[in-house]
Amino acid sequence: xxxxxxxxxxxxxxxxxxxxxxxxxxxxxxxxxxxxxxxxxxxxxxxxxxxxxxxxxxxxxxxxxxxxxxxxxxxxxxxxxxxxxxxxxxxxxxxxxxxxxxxxxxxxxxxxxxxxxxxxxxxxxxxxxxxxxxxxxxxxxxxxxxxxxxxxxxxxxxxxxxxxxxxxxxxxxxxxxxxxxxxxxxxxxxxxxxxxxxxxxxxxxxxxxxxxxxxxxxxxxxxx
Amino acid sequence: xxxxxxxxxxxxxxxxxxxxxxxxxxxxxxxxxxxxxxxxxxxxxxxxxxxxxxxxxxxxxxxxxxxxxxxxxxxxxxxxxxxxxxxxxxxxxxxxxxxxxxxxxxxxxxxxxxxxxxxxxxxxxxxxxxxxxxxxxxxxxxxxxxxxxxxxxxxxxxxxxxxxxxxxxxxxxxxxxxxxxxxxxxxxxxxxxxxxxxxxxxxxxxxxxxxxxxxxxxxxxxxxxxxx
Numbered sequence: 001x002x003x004x005x006x007x008x009x010x011x012x013x014x015x016x017x018x019x020x021x022x023x024x025x026x027x028x029x030x031x032x033x034x035x036x037x038x039x040x041x042x043x044x045x046x047x048x049x050x051x052x053x054x055x056x057x058x059x060x061x062x063x064x065x066x067x068x069x070x071x072x073x074x075x076x077x078x079x080x081x082x083x084x085x086x087x088x089x090x091x092x093x094x095x096x097x098x099x100x101x102x103x104x105x106x107x108x109x110x111x112x113x114x115x116x117x118x119x120x121x122x123x124x125x126x127x128x129x130x131x132x133x134x135x136x137x138x139x140x141x142x143x144x145x146x147x148x149x150x151x152x153x154x155x156x157x158x159x160x161x162x163x164x165x166x167x168x169x170x171x172x173x174x175x176x177x178x179x180x181x182x183x184x185x186x187x188x189x190x191x192x193x194x195x196x197x198x199x200x201x202x203x204x205x206x207x208x209x210x211x212x213x214x215x216x217x218x219x220x221x222x223x224x
Numbered sequence: 225x226x227x228x229x230x231x232x233x234x235x236x237x238x239x240x241x242x243x244x245x246x247x248x249x250x251x252x253x254x255x256x257x258x259x260x261x262x263x264x265x266x267x268x269x270x271x272x273x274x275x276x277x278x279x280x281x282x283x284x285x286x287x288x289x290x291x292x293x294x295x296x297x298x299x300x301x302x303x304x305x306x307x308x309x310x311x312x313x314x315x316x317x318x319x320x321x322x323x324x325x326x327x328x329x330x331x332x333x334x335x336x337x338x339x340x341x342x343x344x345x346x347x348x349x350x351x352x353x354x355x356x357x358x359x360x361x362x363x364x365x366x367x368x369x370x371x372x373x374x375x376x377x378x379x380x381x382x383x384x385x386x387x388x389x390x391x392x393x394x395x396x397x398x399x400x401x402x403x404x405x406x407x408x409x410x411x412x413x414x415x416x417x418x419x420x421x422x423x424x425x426x427x428x429x430x431x432x433x434x435x436x437x438x439x440x441x442x443x444x445x446x447x448x449x450x451x452x
Contacts, residue, residue, distance in 0.1 A: 021255050037273055044426050085232070086236065
């Protein structure tokens, strides 16, 4: 009897949940099975970005992958568009997150039309995949696409943690940053840069060389 | 240099080749959670990470109330084996389809009062608040009877003090809320040593417990016997 009662108190919850089914694509599925804590870390970076950006904003998520974080930005900030050059990842995002708050574009960041500007540009785990010779092209595009009062939230692994990275991770990293270099390069585009570190899911302002991950928040873009 | 000129796309294609092609399809429970409040995923995974860091390495881990196995991969990453039990058949089917392996095993069952073996660690997160008060003792007893002599129990539940802020779906399912004292007292019936931690968002801490959004209790050094 007891068991039946405790079973029945889960049923009303199931009624509320509806019948959605989210499908992870290649990248998230790989992470979920092989490096599940990475999903936790990534979601906490996105949560941090959403809190910094605030409500009622239009956000561009550069290198959105399958768009799980883009959806968090949309849900928390109001509106978000995710872009990526991985076609399958974009298709996964489109299938999973059908809502007027969120959209996805299969487009190269460098080719994004700059007629539309955004309240915030978010980019996690992209910079380290940009060839070093293209890095200022990247920064200039960030500036171009952000509104005059816009902010940029840029996250990338700390170069000091590279020695601990897995082979799959290392295969993609061609442009790793220290805290100093990230602050300096962003500082040439924006007047103000706040530097944060992240270790696992905790975002902090501790000693940067020991931070596993770097998150820079930049605003007030310079007139170039 | 005849080194092939690579662009960003080539670099990423190489990463994709290394990732394989497995696909995870979440069930209704986690699909709903992600739609409804995506940041919750980070809160929930951090509870699992904390449990895993405390008590999963080289252990046989049992999870009571595993739902779709959203935390199973974290709990099993460093474990010897992982067993997840849940009465929700849709959730267990999703878990089985996505994750079953030599190391990971899922059982559809109402676990109250049942024994599944002698485990080094029993974890139960976000479950006890769904157990009606009359079955509460039996819930804790279930943890006890599944633990080996030197086993560790990890129980997490939302703090009663945060109930006012809970969503409709949460409030609908929560029939037995705990504060620090009640949770600690319940665990002290099973264990000699009990530690309580608070969690706010994804951060685990030892701060002032009435302001903790979530509570996690770790019990070790099992008592010789428990009152019926």
